[in-house]
Amino acid sequence: MNIQKFPDYGTLSQHTAEHIVALINQKPTATLCLASGDTPIETYHRFVALAQAKQVDVSQCTFVGLDEWVGFGPNDFGSCSYYVFRDLFTPLNLRPDQLHVFDAKATDLAAECTRIDDLIKSRAGLDLLLVGMGMNGHIALNEPGTPFTLGCHVVDLAESTKTxxxxxxxxxxxxxxxxxxxLRHLTEAHEVILMVSGAxxxxxxxxALRGSVSEQMPASIMQTHPNAQIWVDEAAGSLLA
Structure with a gap:
């Protein structure tokens, strides 16, 4: 577990964008699973700028959607995939065959889980998983109490997440x-980055990082990953030594 503090959100975002560029340049066929939410937005803007400046070629990459609200899709304002398409996938001009996101409007959600599980397995695991952390410690939509051994699944949202x-x-x-x-896919990912911003x-x-490892604190799983990067701004990391 490697913890790095950055002086501000912009520096954190630039560092993360450049790291993703370096990873893809090293492995052009990389499989990446990238979070939605507020925290990575600036990272995506900066990554897109680097791609448009020909610093990286994403044409052979595979992108996997991290999560979605059940009943919503990429065209629904407010959905998880809406923002990732807006800030990353569409500006990168990715081909449809490069994108694998949950169809959260499907009648058979279990089949959707199996589809993404099988995709990740066929790619020999995720090369990079980029996640944020919720106010209750959730990672993606893995709420407190979620077994660390689960693959893709449907979850009942915590009240704090709904709010x-x-x-x-x-x-x-x-x-x-x-x-x-x-979280099984996090455990098996080659590298995991947890980005956290704000006091x-x-x-x-x-x-999450100094307490015990517990399924009641999903983000504590980062303590167990051999290639876990915890990248935070000064405000978020203010209590860490």
Whole structure:
């Protein structure tokens, strides 16, 4: 577990973007699973700028969607995939065959989980998993109490996740379930980056990294990964020595 603090959000974002560029340049056929949410948005903007400046070629990469609200899709404002398409996939001009996101409107969500599980297995695991952390310590939509051994699955959302999730929508929206890549895929990923920004996450981050490893604190699984990068700005890392 490698913890690095950066002076501000912009520096954190630039470092992460450059790291992804370096990874792809080293392995042009990399499989990447990248989070939605507020934290990585600037990373994606900067990565796109580097790609448009011909610093990296993403044409052979495979991109896997991390999670989605059940009942929502890429064209629905507020969905997880809406933002990743807006900030990353569409500006990169990725081909449809490079993109594998959950169809959270499917009638058979278990089959969707199997489809993404099988894809990740066929790629010999994720080369990079980039995640953030929720206020209750969740990783992707793996809520507290989720077994670390689960692959892709459907989850009943915690009340705090339902509440925080409202910020992505223009009006109050009913959120009950999510579909998500499981923590087993994090364990098996070649590299995991946890990005955390902002003072409001400081105490949760401290508990995740300095407390015991527990399924009640999903982010604590980062302590067990041999190639875990925890990259934070000064505000988020203020309680870490």
């Amino acid at each position: 925080v999730g409202q910020k992505y929508f223009e009006k109050e929206t009913t959120l009950n379930q999510g579909i998500t890549v499981g 409001k996450k400081a105490s949760v981050l401290y508990d």
